[in-house]
Amino acid sequence: MSNPSFHKEYLSKNYVEETRFGFWFLRSHTWQHHVLRVAINDLRSLFSDPLPVAPVLLDAGCGQGRSFQYLHQVFAPQRLIGLDADPHSLDLSRDEATRQGLAIELIGSDCATLKVADASVDILFCHQTFHHLVEQQRALAEFFRVLKPGGYLLFAESTEAYIDTWVIRWLFRHPMHVQKSAGEYLAMIREQGFEFGPQNVSYPYLWWSRSTDFGLLERWGLRRPKPAGEREETLVNVVARKPLAGVGQ
Template sequence: MKLNAFEFVAMNNPLRAAIQRRFEARRLMRMGGAMNGGRALEIGCGRGVGVEIILHQFRAQTVDAFDLDPRMVERAFSRLRNLKDRVNLWVGDATKIEASDATYDGVFDFGIIHHIPDWRAAVGEIFRVLKPGGRFYAEEVLRGFILHPLWRALLKHPQQDRYDHEEFKAALAQSGFTVLCDNQIWNSFGWYIADKRE
């Protein structure tokens, strides 16, 4: 599901980029470590700040990234034009990832799976495209936030079948992942490091 006008503005500004770099990415780094090479995928890349983080902070060699919203991919193209030898972008859907099985060493989710009605299909797709031994880095928004009356009024998210922290972890395990590390705050935001064991 694409963002409404309010969230589109909230996701496309320097404050959002600073929070993603200084708080979300650092937390995932402390939990799951750097990639130090290898091929990464970012689902729901927005305007491309996450791709820069994956290249420069997590030190992936290359990053593929896609977003459902062509306006976001256009912004990412423009932002990342000087990195085009290491970055490949397209418009796509996380429930049908356009990649062969076992393609990636790492997959990153900076807060997008909660936008997907059939979110379990996206988790299954991420497992499919990871190589055995690959790692999933996820920062997610939980039911406590999605169903809060204030955020329901301001934002547009699917409302049915939303997950809490334990349910998201259970879905990861059900898809075949081993959850190595996880934490959550206020039953609203969760962080997960999950491996596809060899």
């Protein structure tokens, strides 16, 4: 199920190539409407302070550009930058920006070595990208570096409890040795120097993230949904801020 037809060299030595199904799914209505749109709206709700006005916004791991219209609608950036290590995805991102009539700056780069200047970004959006990255610590340090003091990391991830299910392992491809729980991701972000409180974190329990049956048994009334605290979280969203004083650098 690999993707050998594109024949373009990836811009990361640790790039884990997606399956054909995975690449198709990232262009689907389900991905755009039920995953991206929902995540961006949820992240918007987790801000404790007013949004930055006319921010510089970086989409780290922009894939095929399906996030661009939602990011533009919700955050009204003066600059919107899309970054990815897959040249073919960047080509599709360029096409998507053209279709949407949006001015997008595209950068081919590994998240662990961002080709972005220090303290130049107001909002860094990282959606369902981190579980693809092998060098997660380096990537998070890069996120911290490129954000301005007071800038925001918008982090939305699937956890090991979801990625390590048989159906996801069968349909998609991920570096399994770096997968983490929700708590481990949050600890990693805090240890890097980012600040956030409980009000800035959510654990979405969406139908597609149910780790065994995509929520079908609950939808049919054959199983009661587990409340928070009694389930192993499959998703975690957090809005984390780089301190104004630059603590953690």
